[in-house]
Amino acid sequence: MAGARGPIKVIAGNAHPALADAIARELNLPAEAAEVGVFADGETRVRLAPEVRDATVFLVQPTCPPVNENLMVLALLADAARAAGAARVVAVVPYFGYARQDRRGGPGDPRSARVAAGLLGAVGVDDLVTIDLHTPALESAFPMPLTQLAAHAALVPVVQARGVQDLVVVAPDAGAMKRAQAFAAAAGAGAAVVAKDRPRQDEAVCRHVLGEVRGRSCLIVDDMASTGRTLVSAAEVLRRAGVREVSAAFTHPVMAPGAAERLSAVGFSNVLTTDSIPIPAFPWLQVAPTAPLLARALRALLGEIVVGQN
Numbered sequence: 001m002a003g004a005r006g007p008i009k010v011i012a013g014n015a016h017p018a019l020a021d022a023i024a025r026e027l028n029l030p031a032e033a034a035e036v037g038v039f040a041d042g043e044t045r046v047r048l049a050p051e052v053r054d055a056t057v058f059l060v061q062p063t064c065p066p067v068n069e070n071l072m073v074l075a076l077l078a079d080a081a082r083a084a085g086a087a088r089v090v091a092v093v094p095y096f097g098y099a100r101q102d103r104r105g106g107p108g109d110p111r112s113a114r115v116a117a118g119l120l121g122a123v124g125v126d127d128l129v130t131i132d133l134h135t136p137a138l139e140s141a142f143p144m145p146l147t148q149l150a151a152h153a154a155l156v157p158v159v160q161a162r163g164v165q166d167l168v169v170v171a172p173d174a175g176a177m178k179r180a181q182a183f184a185a186a187a188g189a190g191a192a193v194v195a196k197d198r199p200r201q202d203e204a205v206c207r208h209v210l211g212e213v214r215g216r217s218c219l220i221v222d223d224m225a226s227t228g229r230t231l232v233s234a235a236e237v238l239r240r241a242g243v244r245e246v247s248a249a250f251t252h253p254v255m256a257p258g259a260a261e262r263l264s265a266v267g268f269s270n271v272l273t274t275d276s277i278p279i280p281a282f283p284w285l286q287v288a289p290t291a292p293l294l295a296r297a298l299r300a301l302l303g304e305i306v307v308g309q310n
């Protein structure tokens, strides 16, 4: 590849080797695997076998569950690359764990997203590339330059291929509104929003919907499905509001225990996500690839292409 000063290495951590392979294929490079294991006392052990001196190193490791282990592996790999003389270390973290803990929920709480971002800065990550960070304003918590990609580049073409004429994109809470509006604009659809409360941690109650949805085909768009309760509750509200059908599209399939069962039981017309996190195949779940989007961002970081707003 032209544009980088030294060799370019695509190195897979242990969280999502298939995505590292797909990104490497897009870049016409081989993906190389880091060794990851555990010492007898439970400490994480990594080893970077590839020669990385003077190289630009792309470390591919979403910090999905098990979040702490995956984050630690990424931090150790970044340090290993630095110690071996890499010229530039780029963390490719399509899903950034801890992003939802972007601010204190109450007295005594930490700013966990800032801690996770700061750890990666402390071990020498020069750039971080991610997709649909829970809130874009979290950028200020990252000590290194951040490339934030929007998954709708991967999701909208899949939705448009369905040829739905009267589509309304629905944000399942106020925080999701901007993302849903951007999605709707890209898809040429209308937009609506559902009002959501969280009575307790990991519970979601959607109360009512704002916008024209009666008789329409609605697509709930969110950044992730963790317990799946937000999507389930939003679908119930939309059905009560008289929609014709409900589908869901979310960027990150975090899928905490029970989520797959909950989502498959809702009777969504379609459920669409991305491969930012590895998940088992489900017959009711369509998965859009993110490697083209990520590879384009990496090419831009190398100065090979100039991109506008991602």
Ligand code: R5P
Pocket (backbone or CB within 6 Å): 100, 172, 173, 175, 176, 202, 203, 204, 222, 223, 224, 225, 226, 227, 228, 229, 230, 231
């Ligand atoms: C909330 O602010 C997020 O955007 C998602 O709506 C939420 O994290 C989804 O979580 P769950 O699937 O557990 O309802």
